[in-house]
Amino acid sequence: MLVVMWKAIADLTIEDLIQAPVWELASSEAQDLVRPTSLKALSEYRNGPVHIALTSFRAAGGKKMIGFCSPAEPSGLDYV
DSSP, rough: OOOOOOEGGGGGHHHHHSSSSEEEEOOOSEEEEEEOOOOOOOOSOOSSSSSEEEEEETTSSSSSEEEEEEOOOTTOGGOO
């Protein structure tokens, strides 16, 4: 049985996101926690737990950056 530990979202690294591209998010007044999931991608808004996913961003100046986003808005990924 695999035991998945929660970690503070502030401690999430690019290496973590590359190993597990989708993480479940749990928020509280004290802090936001994440844990890896078996999902490989998020295609649209999902009813249920909020997730964050590995995301590639391109700045207006053309610089490419890696991070994450959370498509938790039912209006679709274009809203994110």
